Amino acid sequence: MIEITAVAASPEAAAKLANETAAEAISVVPRVLNGGAKPIARLAVIKSAAVPSSPTTPNTRRVLVLAVAAGLLGGVALAVVRFALDTRIRRAEDLRGGGFTVLGVIAHTSRRHRHESDPLRHELLDGQYRALRVAVRQRQTQARSILVAPVASPAGGTRTAAGLAMAYAHAQQHTLLIDVSERNHDTRSSVGATADALDARSVLSAAIVPTIHPLLDMLACGALGEPQADALASPQFAELIRDLTTNYDQIVVYAPPLATSSDAMVVATAVNATLVTVDAGRDDAKAVTRATESLTSAGAAPLGVVLTVSGSRRSAGTRGGTRKSSKAAILATLLGVE
Template sequence: MDLNAYRRLLRLHWVAILLLTLLGAAAGAAVAQSQSPVYAAKAQMLVTVSAPGEDSSQAYQGALLSQQRAKSYTTLLTGQSVLRQLTDQLGLPYSVEHMKSHITADNPTDTAVIDVTVRDRSARQAREIAQALGPAFSRIVSSAENSGQQGDGKAPVINVRTLEPVQLLDGPVSPHKDFDILLGLAVGLFLGLVWAVGREVTDTRIRDVQDLEQNTDVDVLGVLPRGGRNRDLEFRTGLPDAPVRAQAFRWLALTTEIPARGAGARAYVVTSPLGGEEPAGVAAGLAIALAESGTRTIVVDAQRSRVQLADLLGLSSPWALTDVLDGRVSLDEALRTWHDDVPLRVLAGRVAEPGADTPPLRQAEVADLRGRLTARADAVVFLAPSVLTRSDATVVARAVGQVILVAEAGVTRVPDFVQSVQRLRSVGVGVLGAVLSGERRRRSRPYVPAVSPPARLNGRDVRREDRGRSHTAEWSPGNGGGPRRASKAEPR
């Protein structure tokens, strides 16, 4: 993973990483808080070997012997005989094993000194044990080492004595609250990163433009931020109030300005792999953006789902697409004008009744309708059912032409999107591009797609070298030549 991959990982999963890190720190603090404080007392003992009338050679041998004895006494000091005598002397309610786990002895290299540390939950108890340990151990050593000697006075005498008064350390030696919190913080951060990497590897949802570009060969036409809280009122008076979202729809309108099949108006099909609310919002926003730029636009609701395009645009109509196809009403009578000052008309859809036998759309009828609509408008937008759940999507796509495939950020999965593209291409339908809708990332400027038509921004042409950049300036169609898509020969 490169630096950009880590940045993306943090951007997508920073909430979970932060939460696990804080939980780790809280767990460390809880563990430290639940532990009783432990105090420590230190004592220092010296092993000496003496012999009457010893010369320098004997003194040297005695020093070596004291060092050897000190090393072996570190084990004897925590032996059962010493600890049992100590507990009996002090009347301690501890077992020998408990005492052994709370007393440590160490012999510094090349010395006859024994450093003893006693730990206990009571500071007074730790000091009393350390004070009693020296005399008790000295008696045991004297009894073991000196009791069997001959009375000639020539044998060396081994003694153990306490060098300095017992020292009680200031404050408890455990728990280490700061260390426990830092350890919990580090463990939580590690678990958060592991979770994020695992999620990144196993999660197949499309969450940003990078997921679309890396996993599909479809051009990204636009990225639409999430809509407002009240989606039912979002498109009733015009494009959304949010500047970035409104500009994103205008960029989408520019990007989709391609020549239609044959002469005349342009026609698009807006659909998605598995449906939802986002395709209707994309179709409504695209139609409004086209109409507000002066393009005579008709939007047709052909999905027959609970998300009604007419409701989204604040219109009501007694007639629907099926009435026009069945000949129960004329096309002009069924079309509804959105606003008098905007050249946008709507052909409403109708929700299929649950359990009702709804006949599928016929390609010849939809193709005929397309011809009649393009004679009345410069751009026609069909909102089709989902590709993977309804056969009507491919029927409408084959009759109309180019398809705009909508992926809902955080919902649509890569396998479903790829399968939708393959299904459309298998019936000879070209996919104009993809629109990522409902992006959760906050952008200060709209995303500029990789495939951009000639447009004017502050008096200059916007070409493919602007891929991935953002602009908030007002746009207007370029002069001459009309919109185009970059050819495959151009570098991406």
């Protein structure tokens, strides 16, 4: 059986070409096979070609399958390349693999459910901060002043500092939380003016305010005048820390990110220990390495790193139509302010 397939620009032309070829083959093929002798084979048309109702090419189903397969393979290849080039820290294992000492992993409560019973206050009393306090004590028993400094993203730094300070207070230690992240960055203040500011003990005493815990007080730069605010990030900060340790069992200092400010570097040399907070999914390994190496070169090698995992990438929710930043919400909770 011989099957004839014809390809043409139109279905009518293809059917006509196939039928004409079949008719010509009936007389030509026997002569060719027998060399002009008496024919020993005879051809007959079993079924004439009909006008096709659809084109044979392109094969839409096959093209679609191939396109889907190519898209899937391309997507997988792109995902693999993107994963290989993505150096952001996502798990504690990423930090340990880079040689960093992980003191704790803090999973922050999502702020999406603000109608629930004070989730932030519950978070600050959570056991994960107590575990962090124990880890710090095991690493350095005499760390009475601790700096909490984020790498680049400040999202988890404020919560970690507030939660750690609350953990110390909950352990019956009179604790002071110092926020130097919003000082006046005017560098025109002289060292003499800074020293004079540190001597204004009455100003500092008035700036220290109680919080929701009777053993936890807070000192924020925003409550001080310009010279005093600059003093908190000056070399004279060490003198202030020594004076404050006579009244407090534990001091926790929160500084701006290491990647954007030199304040944390100055403060780190004045305290007993430094904790570097790494925001999962935002801070990358290179930034963490630069931050820790900078602290080490300044003579203030960090005690370890804390990985903070946020339950929500959005800022704090709205209340009464006014948006509150994460830091403002935390400080308001500590002070018992609605």
